[in-house]
Amino acid sequence: MSTTTAAAGLNEFKVLFATQFSDSCFRAIRGVAQLADAFRMHVTIAHVGPAERSVESELRSFFAEADHYPSRDRIRLEGSPVEALATFARSGAYDLVVAPRTYRLGLPRPLHRSTRAGLLRASHTPVWTISRGLEEADFRRAYKTIAVFVDGREQNMSHVEQAASFAARVGAQLRVLTVVPQVHEDALVAHPLLRQPLSAEVAEERIHELLGGWSRLPTVDVTTGTPDRELPKMAAKCEADLLFLSETQSCEGRLFRQMRRAVDQSPCPVIAVPPTASRWFRERAIAGPQAAAETVRLLDGATTETAGPQAI
Amino acid sequence: MIVHDHLPWLRVWPKVFKRLCALFFYDFSIAALYVFGGMKFLSMSGMPITILGSAIGVFLAFRTSSAYDRWWEARTLWGGLVNYSRTLARQALTLITPVSHEARDTQRLLVQLQIAFTHALRCHLRGQNPYPELSGVLDDETLAWLRRYKNVPAAILLKMGQETSRAFEEGRLDSIRFAAIDETLTQLTNVQGACERIKNTPLPRQYDYFPRLLVTFFCLLLPLGFLKDFGLATPIASTFVSFAFIVLDSIGRDIETPFANSVHDTPMTTLTRNIEIDLRQHVDDRYVPAEIQSVGGLMY
Numbered sequence: 001m002s003t004t005t006a007a008a009g010l011n012e013f014k015v016l017f018a019t020q021f022s023d024s025c026f027r028a029i030r031g032v033a034q035l036a037d038a039f040r041m042h043v044t045i046a047h048v049g050p051a052e053r054s055v056e057s058e059l060r061s062f063f064a065e066a067d068h069y070p071s072r073d074r075i076r077l078e079g080s081p082v083e084a085l086a087t088f089a090r091s092g093a094y095d096l097v098v099a100p101r102t103y104r105l106g107l108p109r110p111l112h113r114s115t116r117a118g119l120l121r122a123s124h125t126p127v128w129t130i131s132r133g134l135e136e137a138d139f140r141r142a143y144k145t146i147a148v149f150v151d152g153r154e155q156n157m158s159h160v161e162q163a164a165s166f167a168a169r170v171g172a173q174l175r176v177l178t179v180v181p182q183v184h185e186d187a188l189v190a191h192p193l194l195r196q197p198l199s200a201e202v203a204e205e206r207i208h209e210l211l212g213g214w215s216r217l218p219t220v221d222v223t224t225g226t227p228d229r230e231l232p233k234m235a236a237k238c239e240a241d242l243l244f245l246s247e248t249q250s251c252e253g254r255l256f257r258q259m260r261r262a263v264d265q266s267p268c269p270v271i272a273v274p275p276t277a278s279r280w281f282r283e284r285a286i287a288g289p290q291a292a293a294e295t296v297r298l299l300d301g302a303t304t305e306t307a308g309p310q311a312i
Numbered sequence: 313m314i315v316h317d318h319l320p321w322l323r324v325w326p327k328v329f330k331r332l333c334a335l336f337f338y339d340f341s342i343a344a345l346y347v348f349g350g351m352k353f354l355s356m357s358g359m360p361i362t363i364l365g366s367a368i369g370v371f372l373a374f375r376t377s378s379a380y381d382r383w384w385e386a387r388t389l390w391g392g393l394v395n396y397s398r399t400l401a402r403q404a405l406t407l408i409t410p411v412s413h414e415a416r417d418t419q420r421l422l423v424q425l426q427i428a429f430t431h432a433l434r435c436h437l438r439g440q441n442p443y444p445e446l447s448g449v450l451d452d453e454t455l456a457w458l459r460r461y462k463n464v465p466a467a468i469l470l471k472m473g474q475e476t477s478r479a480f481e482e483g484r485l486d487s488i489r490f491a492a493i494d495e496t497l498t499q500l501t502n503v504q505g506a507c508e509r510i511k512n513t514p515l516p517r518q519y520d521y522f523p524r525l526l527v528t529f530f531c532l533l534l535p536l537g538f539l540k541d542f543g544l545a546t547p548i549a550s551t552f553v554s555f556a557f558i559v560l561d562s563i564g565r566d567i568e569t570p571f572a573n574s575v576h577d578t579p580m581t582t583l584t585r586n587i588e589i590d591l592r593q594h595v596d597d598r599y600v601p602a603e604i605q606s607v608g609g610l611m612y
Contacts, residue, residue, distance in 0.1 A: 021608045027573050029440070036444035061605045064581050064612075068431075068448025135573065140439050 012071060013039035015128075016094040018046050018085050018119070020102065021062050024131075028100040029063050030139035031130065031269055035096075038143060038170045042071040046088060048081040082115055086122035094125050096271070101131035101264055116272075117257040120247055124276040126162065131264035132232075138241075143170040147240035147268075149177050149231060149249055150207055157210065159273035163244035164218075166271075172241065174218040176211075177234045178203050179227045200224070232265040240268045247274045313579045316609035323575070327562045328555065331528075335554050339535040339547035346539045346546075354536055361530070361537040365557075368526050372560045375519050379568035386510055386570035386578045393430065393503050397587045400426050400472075400496045401594045407489040408479050418479050423595050424449055425472045430587050432465040433504055434580040437511055437571040465504055473497055511571045520565070527557045579611035 017032055019025040035041060045063050049055045059074050066072045077084040089097050099116045120127045130137065148163035160176075167174040180203045200222040207220050221238060223230050227249070235243050243266055250263050250272035263270050314323070345351045404422035428449045435442035442464050446455055454471070461467035473494070480490040514520075531554040538546045566576045582604045592600045604611070 023575055026575075026610075026612055030438065030573070033435075033441045033444050037441045041444075057605045058607045060602065062607045064585055064601075064604045065431075065445050067601050068445040070447060138439065140435075140441055 012042040013096070014092065014094045015041055015043045015096045015098060016046055016085070016089050016092070016125075017043055017063065017098040018048075018081075018115075019062060020047065020049075020081075021058055022102045024100040024102050024134060025062070027134045028098060028130065029065060031100075031128065031137075032063075032098055033065065034139045034143075035128075036069055041069070042073075043069060044092070044094070045072070045074045046077060046085060047075075048077045048079065048084050050078070051076070082118035082122055086119055089119070089123040089125045094123075096128055097123055097125050098128045100129055100134060101259070112258070113256050114251075114258045116259055117251045117253075120251060120272050120274055121257070124274050126271050126273045128269055128271050129259065129263060130266065130269040133267040133269070137268050141241070143167075143172040143241045145175055145238055145240045146170075146172045146242050146244065147175045147177050147235055147238055148244040149179075149227065149246075150210070151178060151227060151249060152203070152206055153248075156275050158275050159244045159246040159249075159271075160211070162271065162273050166242070166244070175238045175240065176207055176218050176220045177231065177238070177243075178207060178220065178222050179230045179234075180222060180224055181226070182224055228261040228265075231262040232267060236267040243268055243270045245270055245272050247272060313577065313611045314575055314609060315606050315611050320609070324559065324562075327566075328558045331531075331558055332551060332555060335531050336547050336551045338532065339550045342535045343539065343542075343544050343546040347544050355539040356533075356536045358537040361533050364526075364530055364533070368523070368530050368557065369560075371526065372523055372557070372564070375515075375523050376560060376564040376567075378515060378519060379564040379566075382510055382515070383567040383570045383576070383578075386507065389503050389506050389510075390578050390580060390583050393433070393500070394583060394587055396496055396499050396503065397426050397430060398590055398594075400493070400500070401591045403489075403493050403496060405594060407485065407493060409484050418475055418484070420595055422472055422475055423591050425468055425475070427588050427591050429465055429468045429472070429500065430584040432468055433507065434584050436463070436465050436504075437507055437580065438573050438577075466501075469497055469501055469504070507571065511569075515568045520568075523561050523564070527561050530554075530557060575610050575612075577612065581612045 013035075015032065015035060017025075017028075032043060036043065043066055045059065045066060047055065047059050047062075049059075055076060059076055075088070077088055085097070088094075097119055099119055101116065116127055116129050119125075143166075146163050146167040148160050150160060164174055166172075180200060203222045204220045208217060211217060221234055223234055231243075245263065250260055250270065251257050252260050259272075263272065342354060346354050401423050404419050404426075408419050408422075428446050431445050431449065432442045434440075435445065443455060443459070446458070446464075450458075457471070458464055458467050476485065476490060476493050476497070479485045480487070485493070531550075534553055535546045535550040538549050542549050566574070570576065570578045571580075585601060585604045589600055589603065
């Protein structure tokens with residue numbers, strides 16, 4: 001493990017930018033710059049690779065823009081990428097891991113294990129990711145709309161908390177998105193098992209119930225269909241700058257874990273939140289007094305389960 | 313910008329493999345129907361295909377040439393920006409009379425603003441938020457002032473003009489020297505405008521649509537002309553020729569947008585860093601950033 005220019009300070013929003021110097025990582029720099037403008041941020045650019053001179057040189061030259069950021073460092077790790085990055089993210093108490101989707105060959109990889117899904121599970125840290133929308137998304141403007149997906153099957157409301165506190169911190173509007181299944185005979189039979197509302201009105205009511213203690217209820221958008229198909233469309237329609245999903249909403253598969261289609265089709269970046277990261281923004285109240293107060297007000301009334309031991 | 317001495321195969325393959333795979337299966341089906349299905353009518357003379365191929369070749373060459381013109385113009389403009397930046401720094405340091413600390417501050421501020429301008433222009437063209445970077449170059453007050461403007465590089469030029477004008481009004485610049493600096497600022501405005509023109513004006517859509525359509529049509533006809541001579545080997549010969557046309561089509565598409573956050577971009581990050589190194593050394597700055605090396609054979 002080698003490192004350069006360490007300058008992390010207290011109460012900074014700590015971001016770990018995992019890169020293998022791909023085109024996607026280069027494009028994702030714009031997303032990191034957008035975050036850096038919204039937060040007092042410490043960014044660590046991390047690469048997993050051998051201790052070679054060329055690798056060190058590439059690491060120093062990648063994301064050269066960050067040299068002007070008030071607080072940043074670069075680190076080379078060794079070993080398996082997921083393990084090395086996850087261990088580093090945990091030990092460094094990072095708030096966010098930036099890991100855009102990489103597509104080098106373009107060939108289907110049915111047995112591929114997603115690095116992002118592995119990081120999400122092993123690091124217990126929210127993962128910022130994006131695929132299709134990386135080229136089109138507008139990273140120049142400030143965050144205006146933060147969307148969060150609620151499907152009624154949440155084990156906890158960690159991702160909703162994160163979305164609310166993020167929105168309050170950056171002064172953006174919060175939109176809750178939900179998708180109810182198409183109603184047909186099978187769905188009616190499956191309903192008790194799914195524990196999902198089957199109409200827009202019921203879904204909206206259920207979400208308001210869940211957020212009952214909130215001082216200001218967010219706008220709820222409901223549509224019919226399947227989340228994989230509808231969620232990207234809803235995010236585009238409400239012009240979301242960022243979409244929050246829970247770990248179960250963003251990953252699928254047991255043996256070969258992959259990010260879901262909705263994540264890779266999203267027009268805006270997605271932050272996938274593991275259940276163990278529930279105190280993320282709340283503990284790092286680095287905003288101005290008004291925004292911080294609003295964050296606490298929003299969160300205090302929220303219906304949530306408590307964080308696991310790994311929460312930051 | 314790719315600076316490898318060879319083009320890695322992995323850069324080409326993702327762009328063409330879907331079309332090539334589909335064509336290979338199509339070619340194979342045609343060959344099988346011809347050889348095993350006895351559908352001899354599928355074979356056609358090679359003459360019309362040759363003529364069509366030649367016409368498409370000319371069309372593709374023209375399109376690639378137009379795309380290359382845009383790419384090269386972008387590179388030329390950024391080469392010009394390097395020169396104008398050094399010129400402006402030299403003018404600021406030699407033409408403004410340093411009779412006081414304040415004059416030295418103006419000199420230094422103009423150089424800082426010029427560094428900030430190059431960073432802001434790059435971010436402007438790449439659709440990137442410039443403020444985190446500018447915070448390492450400019451003070452908070454100037455940053456707060458810049459946030460009022462949508463076009464940040466243009467606002468920085470305005471600020472430079474205001475500073476120069478102030479120096480003129482205070483008698484630290486005579487009218488001839490003032491005009492010389494103002495002329496350099498005008499050139500910088502022109503560079504920005506030209507870059508914005510390339511960024512905001514795509515190649516006519518006809519240049520994009522018809523080559524793709526014609527190449528696809530040509531690739532579908534190609535195996536029919538090869539059947540008689542190649543028989544079951546048609547898919548190999550046809551796919552190989554199709555590859556050449558598809559690659560030609562994709563080259564033009566790649567380089568027509570030199571400010572699109574791709575590996576074919578003008579290496580603006582590297583150029584802005586080079587400008588910054590030069591300018592910081594001009595003002596004897598204690599902090600001079602390191603040069604940027606290629607990353608995986610690419611300069612960004």
